[in-house]
Amino acid sequence: MSETPNPRLCLCGCGATVNREFLPGHDAKLKGALINAALAGEALDASKAVKAAGQQAAATLAARGWTAHLDKSRVSRGAKAARAAARSKAATPGGTTEAPEQGAQAEPPATD
Ligand SMILES: [Zn+2]
Numbered sequence: 455m456s457e458t459p460n461p462r463l464c465l466c467g468c469g470a471t472v473n474r475e476f477l478p479g480h481d482a483k484l485k486g487a488l489i490n491a492a493l494a495g496e497a498l499d500a501s502k503a504v505k506a507a508g509q510q511a512a513a514t515l516a517a518r519g520w521t522a523h524l525d526k527s528r529v530s531r532g533a534k535a536a537r538a539a540a541r542s543k544a545a546t547p548g549g550t551t552e553a554p555e556q557g558a559q560a561e562p563p564a565t566d
Contacts, residue, residue, distance in 0.1 A: 488515050489527045496528070 464470040466480040466487070476484065488511040494500060495508010515524050 485515070485518075485520055485523055488512075488520070489524050492524055493528060493531060 461471045461473055464472045464477050464480050465475050466477075466483040468477065468480060468483070470477050470480075475481070491511035492508045492515060495505045495511065497504070500508065512521075512524065515521055
């Protein structure tokens with residue numbers, strides 16, 4: 455049996471005609487765009503439309519098995535945002551707990 459070529463547009467939106475879903479490497483472009491949209495939709499100040507688009511993007515990421523990439527980006531961006539927030543504000547709610555700098559008493563070495 456012969457496969458009939460089924461040219462269509464690259465799903466990343468670049469406008470290239472492809473026989474499969476993407477030009478080589480363009481799945482990464484779409485992935486990045488979906489991650490951006492999903493994370494934008496998670497912002498507290500996101501509009502309804504942005505949130506809806508974010509949910510759709512997250513669903514697409516999940517359908518393609520890219521949720522791990524979304525989670526990874528969320529963590530790294532969250533860390534970046536937390537650092538920025540820590541700079542402007544002293545305290546970040548639900549963020550880092552203060553590490554004890556000193557006060558932990560050193561135990562005397564056991565003698566034989
Ligand atoms: Zn493309």
